[in-house]
Amino acid sequence: LLRVLCRGGTRSPKRRRPAPPGPWPLPIVGNLLQLDSRPDKKFAELAKTYGSVMTLQLGRVPTVIISSAQAAREALRTHDLAFSGRTVPDAITVHDHDRFSVGWMPVSSPTWSLLRRIMSLHVSATRRLDSTRALRRRKMEEALATVQKRAVSGLPVEIAEIGFMTTCNFLSNALFSMDLVKPGNEEGGKELGRLLCLLMVEVGKPNLADYFPVLKWMDPNGRKRRSAMYYGQLLDMTDDLINKRLQLREKTSEYLTRETDVLDSLLDIWEDKSEEKMIIGMDHIKHLITDLFVGGTDTISTTLEWAMAELLRHPDKLSRAKAELDRVIGRGHPVEESDIQRLPYLHATIKETLRLHPTVPLLLPRKTEAEAEICGFTVQKGIQVLINVWAIGHDPSLWEDPGAFIPERFLGGPPNSSIDFKGQDFELIPFGAGRRICPGIQLTTRMLHLMLGSLINCFDWKLEAGRWNEAGGDEHGGGSRHHLATGSSSSCCACAAVSPRAER
Numbered sequence: 001l002l003r004v005l006c007r008g009g010t011r012s013p014k015r016r017r018p019a020p021p022g023p024w025p026l027p028i029v030g031n032l033l034q035l036d037s038r039p040d041k042k043f044a045e046l047a048k049t050y051g052s053v054m055t056l057q058l059g060r061v062p063t064v065i066i067s068s069a070q071a072a073r074e075a076l077r078t079h080d081l082a083f084s085g086r087t088v089p090d091a092i093t094v095h096d097h098d099r100f101s102v103g104w105m106p107v108s109s110p111t112w113s114l115l116r117r118i119m120s121l122h123v124s125a126t127r128r129l130d131s132t133r134a135l136r137r138r139k140m141e142e143a144l145a146t147v148q149k150r151a152v153s154g155l156p157v158e159i160a161e162i163g164f165m166t167t168c169n170f171l172s173n174a175l176f177s178m179d180l181v182k183p184g185n186e187e188g189g190k191e192l193g194r195l196l197c198l199l200m201v202e203v204g205k206p207n208l209a210d211y212f213p214v215l216k217w218m219d220p221n222g223r224k225r226r227s228a229m230y231y232g233q234l235l236d237m238t239d240d241l242i243n244k245r246l247q248l249r250e251k252t253s254e255y256l257t258r259e260t261d262v263l264d265s266l267l268d269i270w271e272d273k274s275e276e277k278m279i280i281g282m283d284h285i286k287h288l289i290t291d292l293f294v295g296g297t298d299t300i301s302t303t304l305e306w307a308m309a310e311l312l313r314h315p316d317k318l319s320r321a322k323a324e325l326d327r328v329i330g331r332g333h334p335v336e337e338s339d340i341q342r343l344p345y346l347h348a349t350i351k352e353t354l355r356l357h358p359t360v361p362l363l364l365p366r367k368t369e370a371e372a373e374i375c376g377f378t379v380q381k382g383i384q385v386l387i388n389v390w391a392i393g394h395d396p397s398l399w400e401d402p403g404a405f406i407p408e409r410f411l412g413g414p415p416n417s418s419i420d421f422k423g424q425d426f427e428l429i430p431f432g433a434g435r436r437i438c439p440g441i442q443l444t445t446r447m448l449h450l451m452l453g454s455l456i457n458c459f460d461w462k463l464e465a466g467r468w469n470e471a472g473g474d475e476h477g478g479g480s481r482h483h484l485a486t487g488s489s490s491s492c493c494a495c496a497a498v499s500p501r502a503e504r
């Protein structure tokens with residue numbers, strides 16, 4: 001009786017649940033040798049044996065891998081705060097990027113909350129997006145003119161190139177009202193694309209220093225050195241843009257007549273000396289702009305490239321998408337943002353592409369900020385957590401024939417027709433979920449519909465013989481881009497012959 005009273009009741013104290021199971025680790029290297037160039041696929045295979053919440057020892061770093069929608073829901077919704085930390089790859093720490101970047105700073109920091117609020121207001125709010133609608137239309141028309149030129153001269157089109165140029169200019173115009181890639185200056189575009197791509201490779205590819213932190217000082221793979229060089233170039237570019245804008249803002253009369261853009265809004269906040277906003281310094285602005293570029297360009301252009309490639313490989317799906325465009329907006333016309341709601345097949349095609357080819361298949365690496373229990377297992381505080389979005393998108397218990405490209409699965413009634421990628425349906429979370437969800441979803445949705453819809457409605461496409469390569473490769477300048485640390489996926493590499501479609 002005394003024992004019961006001391007415990008404060010008749011219930012026994014809650015038993016601590018075990019840690020998630022996993023394959024036996026080897027000394028020193030742990031389970032590293034079990035991985036290959038597609039860790040998302042490998043983790044999915046291992047999950048068949050060890051379950052949807054499993055532990056792997058990656059060198060010195062214990063890592064919990066989550067591979068089911070149910071476990072992801074528990075981590076990112078029920079225990080959102082506990083799972084909201086990040087493990088920071090060594091290559092990200094250059095130029096103090098991890099301190100100033102919204103993608104890597106802890107959510108407990110008031111600066112993170114303020115930067116996220118600034119982004120919701122100035123980058124992703126519907127009102128803001130609506131106000132830059134005409135600009136995206138103009139950029140789309142320019143992209144179509146570039147494709148038209150190639151079509152007329154009978155030259156094939158690298159879909160990645162056109163996707164990258166268009167995405168880059170959509171973003172650079174929304175952010176600072178100018179083209180970063182001048183139309184006709186394909187070389188300049190390739191140069192910037194190459195820089196962003198090289199950067200993704202350095203911060204994304206496996207790095208011994210991340211698995212064996214004692215090696216950080218010697219940077220054994222040279223990733224930190226190269227990442228410092230590429231981030232340095234991007235930050236110099238941003239610096240230059242900001243300085244020019246500051247000069248322009250001094251010439252008040254000229255400045256007042258301009259329409260404001262995201263950079264203006266950020267500089268207004270920087271100049272605002274109210275106590276809350278004082279925490280935003282020039283370094284935050286520079287790193288935020290870099291984040292928007294690095295986060296937005298490669299992801300969108302790779303998704304566009306996959307969508308085009310899948311449609312070209314499945315002529316029946318391409319015909320259905322074209323028929324819808326034909327019916328709703330008329331052949332040969334570019335898609336307008338106001339058309340998007342009326343194009344369910346196009347929307348389903350984009351969802352299906354993000355399910356099959358999530359560009360960030362392991363999300364950005366998370367870290368637990370507190371101990372939490374999911375699916376009956378205890379995940380300790382401070383553990384690296386990878387959410388395997390690729391495995392969830394290929395889970396046969398959720399998706400019929402999961403490896404096949406079938407946009408129709410998102411049409412025609414429950415259960416799948418109501419599934420969307422906005423972070424509420426854990427079967428499809430290519431943008432993550434919870435408080436760290438990607439802030440670029442709305443912008444991405446508009447851009448992908450515009451680009452994909454316009455490209456297929458204005459031109460007839462066919463894959464160039466022998467120009468299809470799933471692993472990506474040297475043509476992209478960086479080889480396969482499957483990243484364990486930041487989880488960016490392998491890209492495809494499609495080149496297509498194109499001819500204009502007559503208007504109807």
Ligand code: HEM
Pocket residue numbers: 102103104116123291292293295296297299300303358359360363364430431432433435436437438439440441443444
């Ligand atoms: C196809 C397009 C895109 C995909 C698939 C994508 C995917 C992701 C994913 C998976 C995350 C991590 C979420 C998590 O940990 O739960 C993320 C974070 C982020 N994304 Fe995106 N993204 C895309 C486009 C964009 C765009 C257009 C922007 C900005 C203009 C952007 C800016 C960011 C930022 C700043 C973060 C860090 C958020 C934080 O940690 O608080 N992304 N994105």
